Amino acid sequence: MKAVILGGTSGMGRAIAQRLVERGDSVFLMGMESSDLARSAADLEARHPSHAKCGFAVCDLEYPAGFAAALVSADEALGEFDTVIVTAAMFASQEALEADVELARRLVTVNYANTVVFCEHARKLLLARGGGRLTVFSSVAGDRGRKPVGIYGSSKAGLSVYLEALDHKYHAENLRVLCVKPGFVKTGMTAGLKPPPFAGTAEGVAKDVVRAMDEGKPLIYAPKIWALVMLVIRMLPRFVMRKIGF
Amino acid sequence: MMVTQSAKTRNEHEASGVDAQNAATAPTLNGWGRLPMPGRELASENLETITRGAVLSRGLGRSYGDSSLPAFATDKVVATRLATRILAFDPERCVLRVEAGLSLAEFNRIFVPRGYFSPVTPGTKFVTFGGMVASDVHGKNHHVEGCFGSHVRALRLRLADDTILDCSPTEHADLFYGSIGGMGLLGHILEVEFVVRRIPSAWVYMESQRVRGIDEFLSELGRYAVEWPMTMGWIDCLSQGSSLGRGILMAGRWAKREEASPVPPAVPFDKTLPLELPNWAVNSFTAGAFNNLYYWSHFQQYKTAVVGPEPFFYPLDALLDWNKGYGSRGFTQYQCVIPRAAGAPAVREFMLLLTKLGGASPLCVIKDCGPEGKGVLSFPLEGTSVAVDMAVSADTQAIVDRLNEFVIKTGGRIYLTKDSFTRPEHFRAMEPRLPSFLELRQKWDPQRRLRSAQSVRLFGDQV
Numbered sequence: 001m002k003a004v005i006l007g008g009t010s011g012m013g014r015a016i017a018q019r020l021v022e023r024g025d026s027v028f029l030m031g032m033e034s035s036d037l038a039r040s041a042a043d044l045e046a047r048h049p050s051h052a053k054c055g056f057a058v059c060d061l062e063y064p065a066g067f068a069a070a071l072v073s074a075d076e077a078l079g080e081f082d083t084v085i086v087t088a089a090m091f092a093s094q095e096a097l098e099a100d101v102e103l104a105r106r107l108v109t110v111n112y113a114n115t116v117v118f119c120e121h122a123r124k125l126l127l128a129r130g131g132g133r134l135t136v137f138s139s140v141a142g143d144r145g146r147k148p149v150g151i152y153g154s155s156k157a158g159l160s161v162y163l164e165a166l167d168h169k170y171h172a173e174n175l176r177v178l179c180v181k182p183g184f185v186k187t188g189m190t191a192g193l194k195p196p197p198f199a200g201t202a203e204g205v206a207k208d209v210v211r212a213m214d215e216g217k218p219l220i221y222a223p224k225i226w227a228l229v230m231l232v233i234r235m236l237p238r239f240v241m242r243k244i245g246f
Numbered sequence: 247m248m249v250t251q252s253a254k255t256r257n258e259h260e261a262s263g264v265d266a267q268n269a270a271t272a273p274t275l276n277g278w279g280r281l282p283m284p285g286r287e288l289a290s291e292n293l294e295t296i297t298r299g300a301v302l303s304r305g306l307g308r309s310y311g312d313s314s315l316p317a318f319a320t321d322k323v324v325a326t327r328l329a330t331r332i333l334a335f336d337p338e339r340c341v342l343r344v345e346a347g348l349s350l351a352e353f354n355r356i357f358v359p360r361g362y363f364s365p366v367t368p369g370t371k372f373v374t375f376g377g378m379v380a381s382d383v384h385g386k387n388h389h390v391e392g393c394f395g396s397h398v399r400a401l402r403l404r405l406a407d408d409t410i411l412d413c414s415p416t417e418h419a420d421l422f423y424g425s426i427g428g429m430g431l432l433g434h435i436l437e438v439e440f441v442v443r444r445i446p447s448a449w450v451y452m453e454s455q456r457v458r459g460i461d462e463f464l465s466e467l468g469r470y471a472v473e474w475p476m477t478m479g480w481i482d483c484l485s486q487g488s489s490l491g492r493g494i495l496m497a498g499r500w501a502k503r504e505e506a507s508p509v510p511p512a513v514p515f516d517k518t519l520p521l522e523l524p525n526w527a528v529n530s531f532t533a534g535a536f537n538n539l540y541y542w543s544h545f546q547q548y549k550t551a552v553v554g555p556e557p558f559f560y561p562l563d564a565l566l567d568w569n570k571g572y573g574s575r576g577f578t579q580y581q582c583v584i585p586r587a588a589g590a591p592a593v594r595e596f597m598l599l600l601t602k603l604g605g606a607s608p609l610c611v612i613k614d615c616g617p618e619g620k621g622v623l624s625f626p627l628e629g630t631s632v633a634v635d636m637a638v639s640a641d642t643q644a645i646v647d648r649l650n651e652f653v654i655k656t657g658g659r660i661y662l663t664k665d666s667f668t669r670p671e672h673f674r675a676m677e678p679r680l681p682s683f684l685e686l687r688q689k690w691d692p693q694r695r696l697r698s699a700q701s702v703r704l705f706g707d708q709v
Contacts, residue, residue: 011291191289
């Protein structure tokens with residue numbers, strides 16, 4: 001596998017990158033800061049069984065103008081990549097987003113509009129070379145409108161629908177689209193929160209995601225138990241959702 | 247804007263939210279001995295950012311006592327466990343540089359199959375390299391290789407004044423040797439550079455011997471130390487009289503390529519203790535029965551085997567949270583070293599005292615240590631180290647006091663990483679090196695901003 005990972009320096013993206021290189025796959029990192037990217041690239045080179053070089057490029061989901069060039073540099077480093085993974089996204093609490101409309105605009109733009117734009121660039125490149133894998137992190141927050149993650153969840157709901165349509169439309173052309181919906185995972189993003197039951201680890205999610213990519217699945221919840229949790233939440237009637245806090 | 251940045255906003259936001267809850271729910275932290283103290287930890291992949299203004303770093307919380315716990319609930323404590331990147335690896339020179347939160351378990355998973363091992367490993371792999379430096383851990387090979395600190399080439403620290411400084415044996419050497427075994431009190435350990443060892447195979451050739459009493463144990467440990475790079479012993483600390491200090495001595499070396507399978511051993515599946523055992527589960531009867539069984543399971547006097555590193559180095563890691571076995575009362579480990587100069591009779595007397603005071607436990611470990619290392623507060627010195635688990639009870643303080651008084655008489659000392667009960671006056675009496683360490687703290691942290699519950703308890707920090 002020759003994989004580009006946008007967001008591969010931290011959290012679940014980092015864990016996926018590590019898992020791929022440890023089994024010998026080639027990885028190209030994209031992220032926001034070049035010093036952080038260089039540290040992660042060194043980590044991946046040390047973990048690779050034959051210490052293969054790991055390239056990287058700065059790519060920020062806030063600036064779509066840089067997407068095409070970043071993907072070109074990935075191609076130069078990897079030869080033609082066959083896999084694109086997007087774990088990067090923006091997160092803020094509902095209170096912070098309600099208090100700051102500009103922050104809300106940025107978050108919705110990054111998580112939905114700009115992520116779609118990035119995926120469109122990737123899709124075209126992959127289809128032109130006969131297909132490949134596109135794995136994108138959405139969220140369980142997109143499965144139902146819920147009080148504590150209303151705005152964030154809506155950006156992920158849009159993304160999930162886009163990814164589902166992409167799978168329907170291009171499956172026959174050998175594009176394998178995987179939508180990952182993580183539940184609560186203990187990463188830097190959630191470090192200040194008390195983990196609920198069924199909280200997962202980045203390594204556990206990475207294991208599930210890599211297996212799902214190998215098997216060509218279109219959708220997974222991670223950890224898997226969240227599929228059941230969300231099934232229940234999706235079935236709750238509206239008057240219950242209005243009453244409860246989550 | 248991506249996860250890294252947004253995580254910061256979230257942490258800051260959550261910090262204020264959680265502080266408001268503190269009064270109501272009072273979150274706690276605990277060491278491996280499960281004696282909780284009020285406090286909470288912040289975790290981030292970016293140690294350089296998160297250690298700013300922090301008073302203490304902790305790794306996986308495997309020190310038994312209060313060395314990784316905050317002195318006050320409001321102290322900012324950093325958990326390093328998400329900072330796990332390998333920063334550089336030179337396979338020819340065997341030099342590895344890592345972020346402080348990388349665990350030995352992760353290191354072993356990646357590097358054992360490739361023919362490398364840590365120069366020194368403690369009895370659990372669930373420790374971080376930052377913690378291994380802060381505790382200057384020792385292992386079964388102490389008589390040959392010394393402590394982990396002897397293999398460290400450089401450290402990057404965040405100091406109390408919030409600057410970041412690199413130190414090594416040639417650069418700020420006082421800070422370097424103070425930080426080795428310095429319990430993280432001179433600076434937050436951000437990065438560790440150390441030398442790894444090449445191993446001929448991923449297997450250990452092991453010989454074990456059933457030993458009938460403490461005197462035989464000491465002489466056999468001495469004999470094995472000459473020929474074997476790794477030795478240690480399990481002692482049945484409940485047996486008395488002529489079988490006082492009986493047990494099983496284990497010695498090992500890395501198996502030669504032709505002795506072992508070319509395939510590395512499978513890492514065993516993680517098993518957990520589903521619930522906390524009741525407080526009565528480990529008592530003098532069950533511990534005695536276990537010890538008898540374990541002792542006689544080694545019916546032949548000598549056995550040899552080729553085993554994986556896991557059962558040899560980390561037998562207790564097979565059950566992830568075995569510390570729940572002692573129940574809600576929690577437990578402590580008493581570990582001391584008795585100098586060679588005090589002689590075998592002193593060790594015998596110590597075992598006698600230990601069995602008389604009765605800290606009923608299935609776990610008691612003996613090891614002959616090599617010479618003292620260069621870490622200013624590093625634990626081992628040439629002599630015999632004994633470590634024993636004790637469930638906490640009303641008598642624990644009195645037992646620890648009695649043992650400490652004896653150890654002071656022999657010129658020995660205790661291991662801070664295991665301790666939660668030693669009195670400050672006892673610690674001062676057994677630690678002639680304390681003034682040099684306090685001088686270093688005066689130089690690098692005059693306001694004593696870096697502190698732990700243990701430093702406040704033992705070093706007389708003014709608060």
